[in-house]
Amino acid sequence: xxxxxxxxxxxxxxxxxxxxxxxxxxxxxxxxxxxxxxxxxxxxxxxxxxxxxxxxxx
Amino acid sequence: xxxxxxxxxxxxxxxxxxxxxxxxxxxxxxxxxxxxxxxxxxxxxxxxxxxxxxxxxxxxxxxxxxxxxxxxxxxxxxxxxxxxxxxxxxxxxxxxxxxxxxxxxxxxxxxxxxxxxxxxxxxxxxxxxxxxxxxxxxxxxxxxxxxxxxxxxxxxxxxxxxxxxxxxxxxxxxxxxxxxxxxxxxxxxxxxxxxxxxxxxxxxxxxxxxxxxxxxxxxxxxxxxxxxxxxxxxxxxxxxxxxxxxxxxxxxxxxxxxxxxxxxxxxxxxxxxxxxxxxxxxxxxxxxxxxxxxxxxxxxxxxxxxxxxxxxxxxxxxxxxxxxxxxxxxxxxxxxxxxxxxxxxxxxxxxxxxxxxxxxxxxxxxxxxxxxxxxxxxxxxxxxxxxxxxxxxxxxxxxxxxxxxxxxxxxxxxxxxxxxxxxxxxxxxxxxxxxxxxxxxxxxxxxxxxxxxxxxxxxxxxxxxxxxxxxxxxxxxxxxxxxxxxxxxxxxxxxxxxxxxxxxxxxxxxxxxxxxxxxxxxxxxxxxxxxxxxxxxxxxxxxxxxxxxxxxxxxxxxxxxxxxxxxxxxxxxxxxxxxxxxxxxxxxxxxxxxxxxxxxxxxxxxxxxxxxxxxxxxxxxxxxxxxxxxxxxxxxxxxxxxxxxxxxxxxxxxxxxxxxxxxxxxxxxxxxxxxxxxxxxxxxxxxxxxxxxxxxxxxxxxxxxxxxxxxxxxxxxxxxxxxxxxxxxxxxxxxxxxxxxxxxxxxxxxxxxxxxxxxxxxxxxxxxxxxxxxxxxxxxxxxxxxxxxxxxxxxxxxxxxx
Numbered sequence: 104x105x106x107x108x109x110x111x112x113x114x115x116x117x118x119x120x121x122x123x124x125x126x127x128x129x130x131x132x133x134x135x136x137x138x139x140x141x142x143x144x145x146x147x148x149x150x151x152x153x154x155x156x157x158x159x160x161x
Numbered sequence: 162x163x164x165x166x167x168x169x170x171x172x173x174x175x176x177x178x179x180x181x182x183x184x185x186x187x188x189x190x191x192x193x194x195x196x197x198x199x200x201x202x203x204x205x206x207x208x209x210x211x212x213x214x215x216x217x218x219x220x221x222x223x224x225x226x227x228x229x230x231x232x233x234x235x236x237x238x239x240x241x242x243x244x245x246x247x248x249x250x251x252x253x254x255x256x257x258x259x260x261x262x263x264x265x266x267x268x269x270x271x272x273x274x275x276x277x278x279x280x281x282x283x284x285x286x287x288x289x290x291x292x293x294x295x296x297x298x299x300x301x302x303x304x305x306x307x308x309x310x311x312x313x314x315x316x317x318x319x320x321x322x323x324x325x326x327x328x329x330x331x332x333x334x335x336x337x338x339x340x341x342x343x344x345x346x347x348x349x350x351x352x353x354x355x356x357x358x359x360x361x362x363x364x365x366x367x368x369x370x371x372x373x374x375x376x377x378x379x380x381x382x383x384x385x386x387x388x389x390x391x392x393x394x395x396x397x398x399x400x401x402x403x404x405x406x407x408x409x410x411x412x413x414x415x416x417x418x419x420x421x422x423x424x425x426x427x428x429x430x431x432x433x434x435x436x437x438x439x440x441x442x443x444x445x446x447x448x449x450x451x452x453x454x455x456x457x458x459x460x461x462x463x464x465x466x467x468x469x470x471x472x473x474x475x476x477x478x479x480x481x482x483x484x485x486x487x488x489x490x491x492x493x494x495x496x497x498x499x500x501x502x503x504x505x506x507x508x509x510x511x512x513x514x515x516x517x518x519x520x521x522x523x524x525x526x527x528x529x530x531x532x533x534x535x536x537x538x539x540x541x542x543x544x545x546x547x548x549x550x551x552x553x554x555x556x557x558x559x560x561x562x563x564x565x566x567x568x569x570x571x572x573x574x575x576x577x578x579x580x581x582x583x584x585x586x587x588x589x590x591x592x593x594x595x596x597x598x599x600x601x602x603x604x605x606x607x608x609x610x611x612x613x614x615x616x617x618x619x620x621x622x623x624x625x626x627x628x629x630x631x632x633x634x635x636x637x638x639x640x641x642x643x644x645x646x647x648x649x650x651x652x653x654x655x656x657x658x659x660x661x662x663x664x665x666x667x668x669x670x671x672x673x674x675x676x677x678x679x680x681x682x683x684x685x686x687x688x689x690x691x692x693x694x695x696x697x698x699x700x701x702x703x704x705x706x707x708x709x710x711x712x713x714x715x716x717x718x719x720x721x722x723x724x725x726x727x728x729x730x731x732x733x734x735x736x737x738x739x740x741x742x743x744x745x746x747x748x749x750x751x752x753x754x755x756x757x758x759x760x761x762x763x764x765x766x767x768x769x770x771x772x773x774x775x776x777x778x779x780x781x782x783x784x785x786x787x788x789x790x791x792x793x794x795x796x797x798x799x800x801x802x803x804x805x806x807x808x809x810x811x812x813x814x815x816x817x818x819x820x821x822x823x824x825x826x827x828x829x830x831x832x833x834x835x836x837x838x839x840x841x842x843x844x845x846x847x848x849x850x851x852x853x854x855x856x857x858x859x860x861x862x863x864x865x866x867x868x869x870x871x872x873x874x875x876x877x878x879x880x881x882x883x884x885x886x887x888x889x890x891x892x893x894x895x896x897x898x899x900x901x902x903x904x905x906x907x908x909x910x911x912x913x914x915x916x917x918x919x920x921x922x923x924x925x926x927x928x929x930x931x932x933x934x935x936x937x938x939x940x941x942x943x944x945x946x947x948x949x950x951x952x953x954x955x956x957x958x959x960x961x962x963x
Contacts, residue, residue: 107383108386115365122361125354
């Protein structure tokens, strides 16, 4: 039973770290990076298509 | 193919919805929409009658062909089957800023790194397209696109003309790139940060409230810890999120307006006070969980609303007016590009074809200029050597000319014309009487109910009076107003964005409901701004190629119109032909010993003569945007008064009015900017929607309740308008009006639903049966129900798709 308060404080600490990271992202305008990450598969497609054309495949 | 079919069907459904919605508020008779509507193969919008290929406008046709020819058809697959409407055929822009920026961005390894703003990016398909085009350029090293900000970082080898080639390629597809000038400051940063923190806090407070709702005994060892944490975190949530609403409520009170933020603020403060009192007196955590969720939800609503508008505002290049315009100054070291703000009287400028005249000056050589932007006159005007040309004219001549500046851009009035208006369209016609009435009624009712509850329970059981009054204030939280309404607004804006209509102001969809009169500018709005030639007498077969060779070498709008009219099946260029263009006298050439001359033969008629005898003739008319006839007919059927305002001559205004179905008495030509504004005011500005594109419409924009513009290539007008649109523009006005009515319909229904919920919840609270647990269940449940019904109401209807 006594471990619960410890776990609660630990989870709160992790939550606080999350909030601080979020604030850091907003301040550095990195939060928009999520949009770019969502487009990464397209870049991989491009890279593989380029490699294929260079190696004469397709 | 399936995706394209679906997108086309959705567009058809939107089109049909629109016809129904615009009519219904005005109680006009309903009519069945046309049975078959062909959708544009590029953007999916309906194709106006009379177009030869399945495209709604020349821009969509050109971009589609370009994508197919370049092997970039995957764009459609990535973009959900369709692109966005384009409008006029995209024209390449002047890139005289490149050299200056390349010098500034040079790196030690010989490459150049540049940050550019991008206009036209809206989805992953656009990103793929730009990346693919960049990859194809020789010397391209790296491209990083930030679609949220509309910003690109490019690294390349400047010696290989990488950037000009890339810019040419993307501009042909309707995108525009310019030196980075958008403000880096994120206006939503504060709200975004508060929202993120409050969501994190709300989740934690809820997790601490849950054990008690699931049966944790009040006296258990952990209860004190959980209650203490709930109190601390809810207090932080109030301190972080509350000021957004407190500031709004205070500002409203100062102006004696009962703002929506007032009941939100009162609910927050009372919920926290009574819960804190309860916590201090050992009665548990009270409404701390509800309070934290409420703060997060209200902030989410506020953020949704602001984010939708911000997205539409950052879609275009920065509209800082003259700040980034360049002119070619003739100096001791030759011709150098300089910012037009640095120009001074007495300096000499070189004006290339298509250049904007940045300052009033006198011409060294004769040439042709378009004053369309200044006074709305569509036909270019000839200026002789020594004539004075006003700032804001566009050089339409075929060769560069020299201009001696008489007055700098500031004295010429150009900077004043280009500057964004001082007043904000949000406040200029706040006209939100509906919301004022709703807020006033809501605040008065809730406060009266809370007072009645307190009085009733003071009489029944004084110890519970504060609890009951607090319960009334908490359960009547304005979720419908604070969350469902912004969501409805966001969804409505997204629907319009799919049609190429970008709303810039929050107040538009409220003001548009009052619109009963729609005024259109002529040149550039109802017409494409260019000219169209109609063959009256076709040239003899042996002269067709000669005539096309003559006109294809000329930049004069009449030459371009004749070339467009004749060049449908291509032509054989005649290299030996020597063509001479004389300002004011047309084109001359000698072919087979005969003297050819192409010149104006009468008003609006251009003729080709051979040795003095006319062999071909064309009527030159303005190129009316496709689909506007149907749009204006529909508006008039629905009871709107439609008028045409123009700075051009009365007979030309009447001619275009007749072409689009506007009655002659509603065509007003020869109007100055001030006269246009006076006309708007005389007919009831609060019921007027003005659609225009030129600087001469700016005063009318400010006078009218609502304003829209298709002038995206002149990033001055969008900043003065409530909305801007791409594509032909046909349907844009009705779409805005219909969306305004539909949004109100959804909001009113939400208010009824919220009212029913509040009657039940307040009944429970007054009877003393409301508990923090019941409140914690009812409040999110009612919010979720409203969100679901809002999304459902604004969906595309499946039955219409069939």
